[in-house]
Amino acid sequence: KIPLLALLASLAATFAVPAAAQPTRVWLSGVGVDSGTCPRQSPCHTLTYAHGQVAAGGEITILDPGGYGTVVVTKAVSIVSDSGSGEAGIANFSGDMITVNAGASDVVILRGLVIDGLNSAANGIHFNSGAALHVQNCLIKNVRGSGGVGINFTPSASSDLMVTDTTVVNNNGFNGIGIQINPAGSGLVRATLNRVTVEQNNGGIKVDGSASTGTIRTTVRDSVVSTNS
Numbered sequence: 001k002i003p004l005l006a007l008l009a010s011l012a013a014t015f016a017v018p019a020a021a022q023p024t025r026v027w028l029s030g031v032g033v034d035s036g037t038c039p040r041q042s043p044c045h046t047l048t049y050a051h052g053q054v055a056a057g058g059e060i061t062i063l064d065p066g067g068y069g070t071v072v073v074t075k076a077v078s079i080v081s082d083s084g085s086g087e088a089g090i091a092n093f094s095g096d097m098i099t100v101n102a103g104a105s106d107v108v109i110l111r112g113l114v115i116d117g118l119n120s121a122a123n124g125i126h127f128n129s130g131a132a133l134h135v136q137n138c139l140i141k142n143v144r145g146s147g148g149v150g151i152n153f154t155p156s157a158s159s160d161l162m163v164t165d166t167t168v169v170n171n172n173g174f175n176g177i178g179i180q181i182n183p184a185g186s187g188l189v190r191a192t193l194n195r196v197t198v199e200q201n202n203g204g205i206k207v208d209g210s211a212s213t214g215t216i217r218t219t220v221r222d223s224v225v226s227t228n229s
Contacts, residue, residue: 030066
């Protein structure tokens, strides 16, 4: 005879519902609440929470103007605001606004964001690892902490950086730089800056190979780099 508890356990295992997979798209709103899986009808409120809900390779879609906090990206993901409001803001007085610590094959896409260092902060976007970073149609401003770098690209392995239709202004803390490409290690780093505006930073664009034994290939086209001190 099978004991009753063993029979119930067997039935529970047989008919157990598998855990729901993470969604490939989650939604943020300035009036959202951080709960659940952030569907379109019930968006969440912070990038950090949304990052925890979305599947690798998925998209975080920002619906409307709002301050969505800082985030550490550890997987392939797109963070996108295509509403046309231009006010999908990431703002913070200290530290890094968006940090990318992704895997070797992960591609991270940031589009339509306003990243504001509030006249402090260390880095607007700080890329440490991942296959590639795409920054499209973004505004990065007022990153004026002790480092004060708008986009700080510092991979320790082969990685690509593509910045398109993006403005980087007023990032002029001590040693501040608008866009800095400063890899470590021996990997190949390729950077393409296309239609970027880099103005009123302490330094405009800096490509620094002093910490790397690899190759850096950088292309800048159709861009304005001016009034940097």
